[in-house]
Amino acid sequence: EAGVAQSPRYKIIEKRQSVAFWCNPISGHATLYWYQQILGQGPKLLIQFQNNGVVDDSQLPKDRFSAERLKGVDSTLKIQPAKLEDSAVYLCASSLADRRRNAEQYFGPGTRLTVT
């Protein structure tokens, strides 16, 4: 079974530029998550999708971050414009989570973003 795929693996941009990350979840997984992991900290949930609908985006900085999950499969996370404090690893995860509580989340390898 293929895991969660993310691209690119690394990205370096200057502040005020824009960037986009892509995620392809495990086939059949209805729920998709984007997390931000700042160096030395645990992952923090940015947004959670159930199929193509948003379940939780309470911690997403909506003035600069946006995310979409068209057709309930792949997802993109965009930052525009980027700030220095956005330097982090952006993790995508997916889970079945249809009627089961706290179903296991499967994580991708992450995209390491450096904003200079």
Next chain:
Amino acid sequence: GDSVTQMEGPVTLSEEAFLTINCTYTATGYPSLFWYVQYPGEGLQLLLKATKADDKGSNKGFEATYRKETTSFHLEKGSVQVSDSAVYFCALGMDSSYKLIFGSGTRLLVRP
């Protein structure tokens, strides 16, 4: 709000030593508890979980018991190996959602 606190690292041990990584939580309800591991250059992987009080999760020689009275979920292993070197994250998940709240992680270094 809900939160997870785990011991700061790095934790440095010799091979075959006993490991304990402390984790405590604060939650308004009755969460499920998880330990995730992140090996160098890899993504997060679920190591073990427990869904209710007094449950013991175990995997690959690691164990953790869900202690409601002390709001703790400490990770233990009787004999660590060099290959256990990684960052370990404690996390909680509430039944009302599928969101995970992570601790800050503890880096484990095992020397031969």
